[in-house]
Amino acid sequence: MxxxxxxxxxxxxxxxxxxxxxxxxxxxxxxxxxxxxxxxxxxxxxxxxxxxxxxxxxxxxxxxxxxxxxxxxxxxxxxxxxxxxxxxxxxxxxxxxxxxxxxxxxxxxxxxxxxxxxxxxxxxxxxxxxxxxxxxxxxxxxxxxxxxxxxxxxxxxxIEPLSVAVHSCRLAGSLQESSVAVFGAGPVGLLCSAVARAFGASTVVAIDVVDSRLASALKHGATHAYKMDTESPESNAKGLLSSVGLKYGFDVVLDATGAEPCLSCGIHALTRGGTFIQVGLGNPNPSLPVGQICDKEAVFKGSFRYGPGDFKMAIDLLNSRRVKxxxxxxxxxxxxxxxxxxxxxxxxxxxxxxxxxxxxxxxxxxxxx
CATH class of the missing domain: 3.90.180.10 (Medium-chain alcohol dehydrogenases, catalytic domain)
Incomplete structure (x- = not known):
């Protein structure tokens, strides 16, 4: 050779x-x-x-x-x-x-x-x-x-975690003028916020418990930041929606934590007919409010790594400076x-x-x- x-x-x-x-x-x-x-x-x-x-x-x-x-x-x-x-x-x-x-x-x-x-x-x-x-x-x-x-x-x-974010956002469908909640402001969550905004979302809320990470989210695509408290998922969902003035809920929720309270809060904060994307993995068998998923006829999708075109899209976003x-x-x-x-x-x-x-x-x- x-x-x-x-x-x-x-x-x-x-x-x-x-x-x-x-x-x-x-x-x-x-x-x-x-x-x-x-x-x-x-x-x-x-x-x-x-x-x-x-x-x-x-x-x-x-x-x-x-x-x-x-x-x-x-x-x-x-x-x-x-x-x-x-x-x-x-x-x-x-x-x-x-x-x-x-x-x-x-x-x-x-x-x-x-x-x-x-x-x-x-x-x-x-x-x-x-x-x-x-x-x-x-x-x-x-x-x-x-x-x-x-x-x-x-x-x-x-770019590898950016491609994870690209894949999960693409799974959500068109994000143009949509409202998006991103649970977790670690590396993948921050990049999900950035990609969602680059894909045209009008409202992107980063949710975390660490103030410094929420501050970073506002520099990387998030239009709002919300700090989770120790109240119930239902209470957090009400506070989250109230903080951004959403009457009906988020069009899309991306969970980059895998934490059960975040999953539950996200489902409660989702609009009827909305889409929930599970990006991060924590407990592989969490307890979920399935009744809420059914009642809202929500779409719940798992996201696994990345697929065809995701790395190229990630690099295109960097080349266009839409993501930094x-x-x-x-x-x-x-x-x-x-x-x-x-x-x-x-x-x-x-x-x-x-x-x-x-x-x-x-x-x-x-x-x-």
Whole structure:
């Protein structure tokens, strides 16, 4: 196989989670090109996701169990260092964002245009597949997207969660002149607010319990912010609607928390015939006010990762400046400080924590193209 590549690829240092929650640094083999459409990416920045932390603290998410050492991380950007001979869309030196799930492309779901539901999906940092917290990572070229020139590699790591937000908002249908409630003002919730506004929503309310995150939401698309209290979901729903003057309820509710009180409040705050999109996952078996869903003839949809066109749409939103990532990355860690980054996320400090890859200069991660 003919290839284009850097002169040499050095040892592949990786940050590894072991069953039981212990982290170690290991030298892993430099990945090979498996097909002539593959590329090797030198990882520059990786954003930490709640799923990474959950695997560390609990050892599993549903049916996916950490039974052997695994490299975490899936929100990554980097630089192409090696290309297969049939790669035509990328070249060595390109700055890219990774779509970290590789579907089979031949099953019923893939051929039907819903590859995110592929049962053979190989998703980074989902057992048994290694993630991106290493120096090098192999990916199909179609899963690598060139970064806009005004987006740094650091902020480029946010395009993966931005694509999650794009997917969930697209599931809601047309948002033009609609009223939207977004529960949760963490990274995905903030991006859902930004995307909903970019898609034409006239009212976007961010709901959270942390004042600093609500303040951030007002800078990223939200037209209003509402702080949940300890009252009942019904009481919170009344207060939420009153705070923005909505008589009949929200056209669309996006829940990025997975918390039962938020789900219940959101359903109570939904208008008749409205659409509820479940974006975040908490308790996999929450108690829901099903009577409200039926009485309102509401549409309740689950949202799973992202599908065809979502990454491209995310990048288009950045190129048009309809969505901005400024200020979302609040904490930066060197590769040697990776465990500190995990602890920082647990402490809910800031918004987004990013870990730089091995031997990465912070200036490289922050500079523009």
């Amino acid at each position: 003919a290839i284009m590549q850097e002169s040499s690829l050095t040892a592949n240092r990786a940050f590894v989670l072991h069953p039981g929650g212990k982290f170690t640094y290991e030298q892993r083999a430099v990945p090979d090109l498996e097909t002539d459409r593959d590329v090797i990416v030198r990882i520059v920045a990786t954003g930490l996701c709640g799923s990474d932390v959950h695997y560390w603290q609990h050892g599993r998410i549903g049916q996916y169990i950490v039974e052997k050492p695994i490299i975490l991380g899936h929100e990554s950007s980097g630089v192409v260092v090696k290309c297969g001979e049939n790669v035509t869309n990328l070249a060595v030196g390109d700055r890219v964002m990774l779509e970290p799930g590789f579907a089979c492309n031949i099953c019923h779901y893939c051929r039907g245009g819903r590859y995110n539901l592929c049962e053979s999906m190989r998703f980074a940092a989902t057992p048994p597949y290694d993630g991106t917290l290493a120096k090098y990572y192999r990916a199909p070229s179609e899963c690598c997207y060139k970064l806009p020139s005004h987006i740094s590699l650091r902020d480029g790591s946010m 990532l400024d200020g979302l990355v609040t904490h930066e860690f060197s590769f040697e400080q990776a465990e500190d980054a995990f602890k920082n996320v647990v402490g809910r400090a800031g918004i987004k924590s990013v870990i730089y890859g091995p031997d990465v200069d912070e200036n490289e991660a922050n500079k523009l193209n």
